[in-house]
Amino acid sequence: MSIHDLLKQYLEEGRIKVDKSIHHELTTYHDPCNYGRKSERMFGHGYYEEPRWVAQQCCENFVDMYPNRANNFCCGAGGGAWAAPYVEERTFYGRTKAKQIKDTGAKLLIAPCHNCRDMIMKSLRKEYDFMDVEVKYLWELVADSLVIEPREEEGEAEEE
């Protein structure tokens, strides 16, 4: 089961509640190759719309990068490149991604993949000077937007 389907299902069925107003800054979404193109090629379905829908339940202002979905640029760390020694090449690769992100003007970037998130957060932000853009996993965005109802008899369990 895909995490996108699961998160979407929770939200649609009302099993989790989220508060959009926690994330009011302009937010954009990075399409990871694996959930997009690869999934489309291998399983006939690319996860483009589901994560966007989930993200938009949790943030007020959303903007897409250009190009996006199947034509999106890879972060530069895919295929194991994050763990390979070619740092310079990887960073060079990421220049297109960095430009895409900066061009949106977004201050929050959602990346539903460990690899992409690490690459963008820990490498590209520094190399291409956009430390002011926050990076979160899709599930981190959801977790940070949660309104958790207290369990029976227990006290309030509020998010920070």
Add this chain to the structure above:
Amino acid sequence: MEPLLISKREKRRLASQYADLCLTCGTCAGGCPVTGVDGLDVRKVVRLALLGMDQEVIDSKFPWVCTLCGRCEHACPMNIDLTALLRSARAMRPRDQVPGVLHKGVAQCLKSGNNVGIPKEDFLFLLEDLAAELGEELPGFEVPVDKKGAKYLFTINSKEPFAEPEDMFFWWRILYAAKESWTVTSENWEGVNWGLFTGDDAAMKEIVGRVVKNYKEMECEYLVLPE
């Protein structure tokens, strides 16, 4: 150089079923961020493969700086299986010449059940410790380990217990809020399969097989890999 018969498919070791359909249009290379690195690009890789010059591709670093992102093959008008071609060049590297820690991770995963070699006791201790911490905020929270019949079996990215354990809280919070029935296994919980990246099909199968075995033994309905 000896002339090669392009029609002789068995001469080609690099896997691509359709490379001979290439129009040399360059669409693939035009949209690839690492075109030119190491003097190569994906269109040239196709040419080299067709000419039987496999070794040049295998020895170059291009297949490794390529992220197998698939943008090239998505755009290719002839729908040529370019990522399969590039990945097969990775597979043909002798294992001790696989760059970086990738192959070491694969070997470690085969041995210990995760890419970074976290022993079972340490893993269980960590989960318990973290669950207690989150439990202070979310009363009654616990991490269900090896719970038979849970609806969802979650794998874990070893990076998290290894370096960023508190990142596991994100999913845990969601599962708590949704009152979900879920579990993690105490062994072979690794969700990252580096065999995919090193072109090592045998290792990849073994690692996937273990996760599937867990999934069957735990009698879970769904398997979730939050990658």
